Amino acid sequence: MSDVLLSAQGLRLAFGGVKAADGIDLDVRRGEFLAIIGPNGAGKTTFINMTTGYLRPQAGIITYEGQAITGMAPRRIVARGIARSFQLPQLFTEHTVLENVALAIAAREGPWSPLAPLLRPRWREEAVDLLERFGLTSIAGARADALNEGARKLADIAMAVALKPRLLLMDEPTSGVAANEKMEVVETLARVLRAAQVTAVFVEHDMDVVERFADRVAVWSQGRIAALGPPAEVLSDPQVQRDVIGIERHAAA
Amino acid sequence: MRRTETLLAIGGAALLVLLAILAPWLRFVLTIALAKGVAVLGILLLLRAGQVSFGHALYLSFGAYTVAFLAPAMPEALILMPVAMLLSGLLGLVIGLFVSRYRDIFFSMLNLAISMVFYSLLEKLYHYTKGTDGIRVGVPRFLGMALERDQFEWAMFGTALVLALAIGCFVRLYLASPMGQALSAIKTRETRLEFMGLPARAVLLSAYVLSALMGGLAGSIIAMTTRHVTPLLGYWTVSGELVFIAILGGAGAALGPFLGAVTFELVRVYAAASFADAWQAILGLVLLGVILFFSRGLWGMVESLWRRRA
Ligand SMILES: Nc1ncnc2c1ncn2[C@@H]1O[C@H](COP(=O)(O)OP(=O)(O)OP(=O)(O)O)[C@@H](O)[C@H]1O
Ligand SMILES: [Mg+2]
Numbered sequence: 001m002s003d004v005l006l007s008a009q010g011l012r013l014a015f016g017g018v019k020a021a022d023g024i025d026l027d028v029r030r031g032e033f034l035a036i037i038g039p040n041g042a043g044k045t046t047f048i049n050m051t052t053g054y055l056r057p058q059a060g061i062i063t064y065e066g067q068a069i070t071g072m073a074p075r076r077i078v079a080r081g082i083a084r085s086f087q088l089p090q091l092f093t094e095h096t097v098l099e100n101v102a103l104a105i106a107a108r109e110g111p112w113s114p115l116a117p118l119l120r121p122r123w124r125e126e127a128v129d130l131l132e133r134f135g136l137t138s139i140a141g142a143r144a145d146a147l148n149e150g151a152r153k154l155a156d157i158a159m160a161v162a163l164k165p166r167l168l169l170m171d172e173p174t175s176g177v178a179a180n181e182k183m184e185v186v187e188t189l190a191r192v193l194r195a196a197q198v199t200a201v202f203v204e205h206d207m208d209v210v211e212r213f214a215d216r217v218a219v220w221s222q223g224r225i226a227a228l229g230p231p232a233e234v235l236s237d238p239q240v241q242r243d244v245i246g247i248e249r250h251a252a253a
Numbered sequence: 254m255r256r257t258e259t260l261l262a263i264g265g266a267a268l269l270v271l272l273a274i275l276a277p278w279l280r281f282v283l284t285i286a287l288a289k290g291v292a293v294l295g296i297l298l299l300l301r302a303g304q305v306s307f308g309h310a311l312y313l314s315f316g317a318y319t320v321a322f323l324a325p326a327m328p329e330a331l332i333l334m335p336v337a338m339l340l341s342g343l344l345g346l347v348i349g350l351f352v353s354r355y356r357d358i359f360f361s362m363l364n365l366a367i368s369m370v371f372y373s374l375l376e377k378l379y380h381y382t383k384g385t386d387g388i389r390v391g392v393p394r395f396l397g398m399a400l401e402r403d404q405f406e407w408a409m410f411g412t413a414l415v416l417a418l419a420i421g422c423f424v425r426l427y428l429a430s431p432m433g434q435a436l437s438a439i440k441t442r443e444t445r446l447e448f449m450g451l452p453a454r455a456v457l458l459s460a461y462v463l464s465a466l467m468g469g470l471a472g473s474i475i476a477m478t479t480r481h482v483t484p485l486l487g488y489w490t491v492s493g494e495l496v497f498i499a500i501l502g503g504a505g506a507a508l509g510p511f512l513g514a515v516t517f518e519l520v521r522v523y524a525a526a527s528f529a530d531a532w533q534a535i536l537g538l539v540l541l542g543v544i545l546f547f548s549r550g551l552w553g554m555v556e557s558l559w560r561r562r563a
Pocket of ligand 2: 087
């Protein structure tokens with residue numbers, strides 16, 4: 001079994017004149033937590049979109065477990081074990097949080113049973129259990145459109161985790177989560193993912209989170225990877241400090 | 254609310270039987286109303302996904318003409334009904350494979366367009382369909398028995414009632430199942446379904462085929478009750494009527510369509526008798542009132558009355 005779970009080679013994608021991906025080469029190692037940092041518009045979300053089949057790169061290939069998945073439909077990529085969460089939470093707004101997670105479980109297990117309820121005991125139990133691990137028990141019965149941003153974000157991630165992926169791509173999992181809860185939330189998330197042996201790629205603007213939870217950091221800049229390595233090394237690089245962290249501090253202030 | 258719904262369904266069924274006994278001429282109207290209620294249940298499934306079909310008269314007329322064509326060779330009501338239903342479902346599968354790719358106004362209009370093609374075929378292929386004159390349907394046997402006209406009408410009323418209850422139960426279970434719940438997920442966040450690996454098109458297609466089955470079954474009941482089918486049953490105004498009834502009755506529960514259909518048919522009969530030219534205006538006003546005061550239809554009205562009492 002190869003050490004590399006996901007591999008991107010020479011990904012290119014331009015929107016008009018904007019090069020959102022301008023030759024991305026990246027290997028994601030089995031079991032690691034890889035953080036993606038970089039200024040707004042650097043192409044971080046675009047990378048996730050290409051990897052999950054939402055966007056087809058104009059050039060380059062993506063392999064997962066050694067097999068090409070470039071340009072496959074999102075549905076077929078999920079089936080292989082890649083799930084994602086979204087920068088803007090994508091919840092089913094007419095459903096409760098519990099039902100949202102149950103729908104993800106149904107998607108995983110197959111929804112084709114027209115007479116058994118969605119909230120059948122086994123699925124309900126699993127959903128309740130998952131929400132508990134995310135600290136969302138108190139809002140399990142709330143409609144998804146009634147949540148605050150932090151809770152929406154977590155519910156969105158819980159749905160992705162419910163798919164039991166082997167690779168999880170998270171787009172800014174902590175944005176919208178209150179500053180004083182952030183570390184605890186990430187702690188919990190990391191525990192859940194490690195326990196399930198999930199490899200995680202996450203876009204993150206908070207350098208404290210990156211420093212503490214990432215095994216490696218990739219720095220995105222204008223559709224390219226400007227630096228890649230362990231957080232201690234990358235985050236102390238003067239150029240990264242100037243180009244990314246300075247901007248992040250500025251944006252956060 | 255679930256137990257309430259069951260009680261209301263049983264109470265409503267008993268009330269219909271009572272009406273049919275007390276006012277025999279209403280039996281005909283109520284049978285048609287129950288049949289239309291079944292067709293509207295199909296509309297309700299699609300509404301859950303946010304999709305409005307303006308062409309489901311197609312399945313109504315397809316089911317009706319299937320009965321008209323097959324009745325001479327196979328004069329047995331309890332065979333004609335399932336055959337019409339299955340053939341209609343098959344047609345729904347073929348058309349559904351195409352229309353389930355589209356959403357919103359495109360979905361609505363494609364259904365309308367296809368139903369209008371079928372309507373004009375019914376009208377133009379005079380050699381087979383007798384055009385606008387339509388086809389008379391003889392009284393078929395029922396469970397192998399040759400019934401008197403009156404007895405047959407009772408049999409059709411009873412069958413429609415039993416089918417309405419059974420299909421109502423099915424739809425209620427279906428809506429609570431992952432398939433049904435995924436329908437409203439299509440309305441709110443279809444792309445997320447794809448990113449979870451749940452094929453939205455197949456979910457919508459399943460509902461579409463079910464709606465075609467229900468439409469075909471309803472059409473077969475209407476054909477054997479009116480015993481005369483004309484292309485008019487496939488005209489776009491009939492499709493509009495089904496949507497009208499769905500909104501009137503309320504899409505919140507499986508009882509809504511029947512509440513809507515019975516109200517619709519009764520208002521039509523009484524308004525037409527009292528104000529010959531104004532019955533459409535009266536129906537319009539009824540719907541306007543319901544929408545203004547109870548946006549969730551007659552069922553929403555019943556629900557809130559019930560809550561207030563409890
Ligand atoms: N579907 C699209 N159509 C057109 N332009 C797009 C599209 N998606 C992204 N872009 C452009 O590509 C560039 C990269 O966008 P992307 O969303 O990947 O950035 P990002 O790094 O995720 O930024 P942020 O931190 O703001 O989320 C931006 O200039 C963006 O405007
Ligand atoms: Mg982004």
